[in-house]
Amino acid sequence: MTTMTFRQALQETLRAEMLRDENVLLLGEEIGVFEGSYKITAGLLAEFGEKRVRDTPIAEEGFTGAAIGAAMLGLRPVVEIMTINFSLLALDQIVNHAAKIYGMFGGQAKVPIVIRTPGGGGQQLGATHSQNIELYYAFVPGLKVVAPSTPADAKSLLIAAIRDDDPVLFLENLALYNTKGDVPDDDTPAEIGRAAVTRTGRDLTLIGYSRMAHVAAQVADQLAASDGLDIEVIDLRSLRPLDRPTIIESVKKTHAAVVVEDDWLTYGIGAEVAATISDGAFDYLDAPVRRVAMAEVPLPYSKSLETAALPSVDDVINAVHQTLDAVGRRHQKVGHD
Amino acid sequence: MYVPDTQFECDNERTALMTNQVNAPRKAAGRPAAAKSAKARAAAPTKRAARTKAAKRTPTEVAALTKVYREMLLIRRFEERAARSYTQALIGGYCHLNLGEEAAVVGLLSALERTDYLFTNYREHGYAISRGIDPNRVMAELYGRIDGVSKGWGGSMHMFDITHRLLGGYGIVGGQIPLATGAALAIDYRGGSEVVMCTMGDGTTNIGAFHESLNIAALWNLPIVYVIINNRLGMGTTVEKSSAEPELFRRGAAYRIESARVDGLDPLAVAEASARAVAVARAGRPYLLEVVSERLRGHSVVDPAKYRSEAEVLQLREHDPVVTFGAQLVREGVIDADAMAAIEHEVTARIDEAAAFAEASPTPDVATLFDYNYATPVANDSRRLPGQPLFEPAPLPDPGEDQ
Ligand SMILES: Cc1ncc(C[n+]2csc(CCOP(=O)(O)OP(=O)(O)O)c2C)c(N)n1
Ligand SMILES: [Mg+2]
Numbered sequence: 001m002t003t004m005t006f007r008q009a010l011q012e013t014l015r016a017e018m019l020r021d022e023n024v025l026l027l028g029e030e031i032g033v034f035e036g037s038y039k040i041t042a043g044l045l046a047e048f049g050e051k052r053v054r055d056t057p058i059a060e061e062g063f064t065g066a067a068i069g070a071a072m073l074g075l076r077p078v079v080e081i082m083t084i085n086f087s088l089l090a091l092d093q094i095v096n097h098a099a100k101i102y103g104m105f106g107g108q109a110k111v112p113i114v115i116r117t118p119g120g121g122g123q124q125l126g127a128t129h130s131q132n133i134e135l136y137y138a139f140v141p142g143l144k145v146v147a148p149s150t151p152a153d154a155k156s157l158l159i160a161a162i163r164d165d166d167p168v169l170f171l172e173n174l175a176l177y178n179t180k181g182d183v184p185d186d187d188t189p190a191e192i193g194r195a196a197v198t199r200t201g202r203d204l205t206l207i208g209y210s211r212m213a214h215v216a217a218q219v220a221d222q223l224a225a226s227d228g229l230d231i232e233v234i235d236l237r238s239l240r241p242l243d244r245p246t247i248i249e250s251v252k253k254t255h256a257a258v259v260v261e262d263d264w265l266t267y268g269i270g271a272e273v274a275a276t277i278s279d280g281a282f283d284y285l286d287a288p289v290r291r292v293a294m295a296e297v298p299l300p301y302s303k304s305l306e307t308a309a310l311p312s313v314d315d316v317i318n319a320v321h322q323t324l325d326a327v328g329r330r331h332q333k334v335g336h337d
Numbered sequence: 338m339y340v341p342d343t344q345f346e347c348d349n350e351r352t353a354l355m356t357n358q359v360n361a362p363r364k365a366a367g368r369p370a371a372a373k374s375a376k377a378r379a380a381a382p383t384k385r386a387a388r389t390k391a392a393k394r395t396p397t398e399v400a401a402l403t404k405v406y407r408e409m410l411l412i413r414r415f416e417e418r419a420a421r422s423y424t425q426a427l428i429g430g431y432c433h434l435n436l437g438e439e440a441a442v443v444g445l446l447s448a449l450e451r452t453d454y455l456f457t458n459y460r461e462h463g464y465a466i467s468r469g470i471d472p473n474r475v476m477a478e479l480y481g482r483i484d485g486v487s488k489g490w491g492g493s494m495h496m497f498d499i500t501h502r503l504l505g506g507y508g509i510v511g512g513q514i515p516l517a518t519g520a521a522l523a524i525d526y527r528g529g530s531e532v533v534m535c536t537m538g539d540g541t542t543n544i545g546a547f548h549e550s551l552n553i554a555a556l557w558n559l560p561i562v563y564v565i566i567n568n569r570l571g572m573g574t575t576v577e578k579s580s581a582e583p584e585l586f587r588r589g590a591a592y593r594i595e596s597a598r599v600d601g602l603d604p605l606a607v608a609e610a611s612a613r614a615v616a617v618a619r620a621g622r623p624y625l626l627e628v629v630s631e632r633l634r635g636h637s638v639v640d641p642a643k644y645r646s647e648a649e650v651l652q653l654r655e656h657d658p659v660v661t662f663g664a665q666l667v668r669e670g671v672i673d674a675d676a677m678a679a680i681e682h683e684v685t686a687r688i689d690e691a692a693a694f695a696e697a698s699p700t701p702d703v704a705t706l707f708d709y710n711y712a713t714p715v716a717n718d719s720r721r722l723p724g725q726p727l728f729e730p731a732p733l734p735d736p737g738e739d740q
Contacts, residue, residue, distance in 0.1 A: 062550050075523045103490060106491070107709045144711070243717050
């Protein structure tokens with residue numbers, strides 16, 4: 001184990017995979033000379049040269065598509081899209097091409113590409129630069145979408161994504177780059193398609209991913225201390241495939257669930273989780289599944305408005321309280337009337 | 338400062354080969370010297386001869402010219418049969434034909450080696466056949482059968498054959514262009530000597546992916562030939578109405594990419610221009626080739642093309658590349674009438690065989706629906722049919738359980 005930041009975990013994993021496999025190359029805007037807008041690729045141009053660390057023109061559709069075409073011939077490109085907002089310019093290549101090529105041509109060509117891109121609101125970047133639109137990709141069969149929340153998962157999921165023969169959207173988060181954690185020294189890949197139960201409990205299941213997995217864990221800790229609540233936390237880690245069985249098993253045990261998400265509520269990931277619970281654990285539920293999600297506005301710049309629009313720890317605590325109160329379960333637990 | 342030496346001597350007639358020469362002092366890309374295709378070697382020298390003295394043609398030249406004609410006719414009869422099968426509801430979806438583009442298709446592909454890669458659009462049956470793919474399998478794909486090139490998953494617009502290095506068949510206008518550029522990147526990355534050819538329509542040159550890709554290919558010296566099949570129409574929209582620079586090959590100049598325009602009714606002129614383009618690409622520089630062609634029928638089988646004037650339609654008859662080239666070969670004594678009839682007979686039988694093969698080929702088994710979900714199997718992958726629930730109905734909770 002080594003303690004490092006999320007950023008370091010990504011940088012070291014990219015480097016190790018490039019050393020391991022000559023077919024791995026990096027493409028993206030400002031990843032070489034500038035060392036990445038968020039410095040994830042620091043030092044890699046100097047070590048590997050321009051052939052393997054390619055600064056691209058500002059042409060998301062062009063360079064993402066080129067990476068997909070290169071992957072069809074067996075390279076393993078890792079593309080950095082500066083933020084997920086800009087991935088919309090590459091939507092055609094990702095959705096109409098990367099996701100389709102393997103199936104549409106009867107399994108004749110694989111597309112082993114990784115698209116790394118950070119999302120994340122709360123940085124006062126305004127409406128166009130603050131979106132969490134991983135849902136657009138999670139909707140699409142043929143893609144895999146992973147969203148690590150810890151440096152350890154960042155490493156093991158990035159290894160899995162690079163070695164996987166399918167297109168993987170690898171979601172990062174601006175607010176997580178400086179977070180620290182223990183990272184195993186070996187290079188065992190994570191299993192894509194599996195959620196992690198990061199805290200076990202019996203009173204309620206709290207579900208999140210990426211930055212919201214931290215918010216969920218924080219809420220669970222806080223409520224354990226303040227209310228003696230025993231909350232189970234699930235970090236989804238993989239948005240496609242979604243690990244439905246883990247969610248269902250947990251809710252069968254806790255009989256209540258709250259989903260925390262960093263995107264808009266309507267049609268969101270939380271909606272999919274809630275529908276999953278309704279399909280798989282309806283008879284076990286004591287209360288409706290509650291979703292805590294962004295206000296349905298383009299995220300404003302001004303701090304007061306931005307803060308109000310984003311889900312907070314208090315919002316999640318209230319949602320947990322209300323869910324348990326609705327069926328009188330918190331009262332039993334806390335022991336006051 | 339470096340100024341590209343560009344010469345524009347071009348009007349909108351199809352007659353001459355017009356070029357936009359870019360004498361760029363490029364850094365040596367370190368690629369092996371151009372290896373000329375055997376096909377191109379055979380066809381190119383015969384070009385001038387074919388127009389002058391018939392007597393001087395060797396048996397090899399005659400065989401090469403006959404082969405070109407036969408291939409064009411094979412595409413023609415294939416497409417006519419596809420149209421018929423479509424109206425008989427044996428083929429579904431959209432169905433875009435290469436009718437009028439036979440000379441362009443055959444000429445272009447004559448310059449490629451077997452190891453080179455081809456990306457094209459949804460109007461690609463002819464390319465698949467000319468690339469050497471068994472017409473049976475091309476027809477079977479149209480019929481949606483398991484013996485189809487894409488195993489019935491792609492249809493008319495999405496033909497793919499890895500062994501013949503036809504890497505699609507793309508239904509999204511311009512979608513193939515970034516992909517083809519990336520294939521060229523992979524070749525360059527590995528120091529290979531293959532090239533990529535990427536064809537598209539005239540209307541496609543207005544899409545962002547075209548411009549982004551040409552810029553990238555030029556910046557990175559990629560071994561790719563971009564081909565514009567200018568059939569003058571994108572569905573019902575003329576080139577003049579859609580493209581601010583209607584001399585489409587000139588668009589290469591914006592990226593300092595050498596380019597040329599060639600008469601797409603003459604398969605030998607196309608072959609020569611294609612050989613030149615491929616040689617440039619093999620030497621490590623992109624190339625843009627515009628092939629002025631014709632679309633003899635509607636945009637797709639179901640389009641009556643009412644937007645074309647009567648005069649225009651009449652003129653199309655004179656611009657039929659199969660008829661024109663066949664007549665030329667007879668006139669010049671390369672093929673006599675009996676040989677023509679024999680080719681016609683053989684090609685017709687070949688197409689009948691393809692249609693019979695397609696009809697006899699089984700439809701894909703529903704049990705294979707999820708076979709291509711992912712190349713790397715993954716946990717919790719969904720294999721649910723529309724009528725099935727996400728979960729089998731759960732047993733009721735045990736009333737004694739902790740509430
Ligand atoms: C992105 C996109 N927009 C629109 C269409 C619908 N469409 C299919 S073919 C076509 C015309 C293309 O014209 P051109 O590039 O000249 O090719 P041609 O059909 O003449 O071979 C259009 C608009 C599409 N398939 N994809
Ligand atoms: Mg056209």
